[in-house]
Amino acid sequence: MTAIQIDSVEKSYKGLKALKGVSLDIQEGEFFGLLGPNGAGKTTLISTIAGLIRPDAGTVRIHGHDVVSDFREARKRLGVVPQELVFDPFFTVRETLRLQSGYFGIRNNDAWIDEVMHNLDLTEKADVNMRALSGGMKRRVLVAQALVHRPPVIVLDEPTAGVDVELRQTLWKFIARLNREGGHTVVLTTHYLEEAQAMCQRVAMLRRGNVVALDTMSALLRRVSGSQLVVHLKSGDLPDSLRPLVSHDEHANGNKYTLRVNDYSEVEPILARLRENGAVIDEMQLEQADLEDIFIQIMEEGK
């Protein structure tokens, strides 16, 4: 079943087109990544899914319910963690979570609230006023608020922006468990591409309001075949025959070159040619291509 169905969504702000006909389907139980540089339209798209922004054209459906015309059914199925660190300064953590449960029509939700707080390491702060919490703790409460009604679809808009390693690990462990064991669909935007690579099964990349890539993580990783050989030369220089392989060079601190290689068998001939040219290697690394390389390549293609 399709968890989120986005069909030809367009949105403009004062003449600037933030979304230019975005279409994509996210299946139930998927861990889906929405990636793109700042201003690509990620938050606009998430806000449209959440009903915070009304699209100029196109539709968004959550489990088949339109987020505008059938918003009550759509919103019951959706938990959203907003990007901005917002909170209500009048209430404690427990009051905040009880209120949020009530807004979703749930009473006597303390057992689940306790479990969510436990999993997000919030139990000790349950009776602390929101104003007194650190930024990281406030972020945890935002996540807890999105989960109080056990939504089948969870949307996290940069949930780990500016938070420490401990929270990231706690958060991802919990979200991954909800996805794996509870079958919750998870949609994530993040600037930490290693997080997306580790967590997401499928990814959409947005650039200037368009979807420029939509594929499984493994298929995307296959797009940039091979690896990168980074050599830092103590003396000598790169022979001309190797120049076409250079993807990046740096001369600030000696000669450092990044060369594209398809597999390990190509490394030895490169080293041989460097030796023949009289170059002496100071440091050398063989790096596997990752999501960041693909991201940069896809974003560069459109320039």
Added chain:
Amino acid sequence: MFSIGFRTLFYKESLRFWKVATQTVGAPVVTAMLYLLIFGHVLDGRVEMLDGVSYTSFLVPGLVMMSVLQNSFANSSSSLIQSKITGNLVFILLPPLSHVEILGAYVAAAVVRGLAVGAGVFIITAWFAHLEFAAPVWIVVFALLGAAILGTMGVIAGIWAEKFDQLAAFQNFLIMPATFLAGVFYSIQKLPPFWLAVSHFNPFFYMIDGFRYGFFGQSDVSPWTSLAIVSVFLVVLTAVAINLLKRGYNLRH
């Protein structure tokens, strides 16, 4: 009858003002008492607005109603603008609350605050005046309607305003003059003909006049006329507020 969502939002909005009751209930009661002491002391025995009613006694219902109206407006409008500016309105916008539930909860909490302040003002000021209760049902009806109207106006102003100063303008240039010029401190019958006619276009006048009728059994216009005008005004404002919420005006972009 009332959904859990509505009740939760109503509870939250009520708890919100109750947690800072010194500022939201105590302060307006003190302000109203000062009005009574100053105006009552200066004018009592010098002017008579209604037959056989001392000025201080005349003033009490006006001050009570003024406090009800201003605080009902303040509750819904300040909650909405604060939530919009701090961004926590998102917690109300993300759940499956209907437009009627949202409006109803904000207005109901505004009514509670208005009536709490009104009761406080009444209890304190009643010590200084001899009051009658000629038609107590009208007192309750006009207090409820007046609080609901101003609570709804607060929702409209809170949705419309994008900054605190816009809300302050709404309050200072619309609510405050309309309340003061509605006969809180005087009977409009004492006004020159032109201003008397103008006062009849001020819906706040009918709220205060009808409310005062409940105490003294005397009013500038019939309480039934006031009830009809005030009810229509509430229906119109409710329709405007529901329409704004449906359109997501200044809330859902």
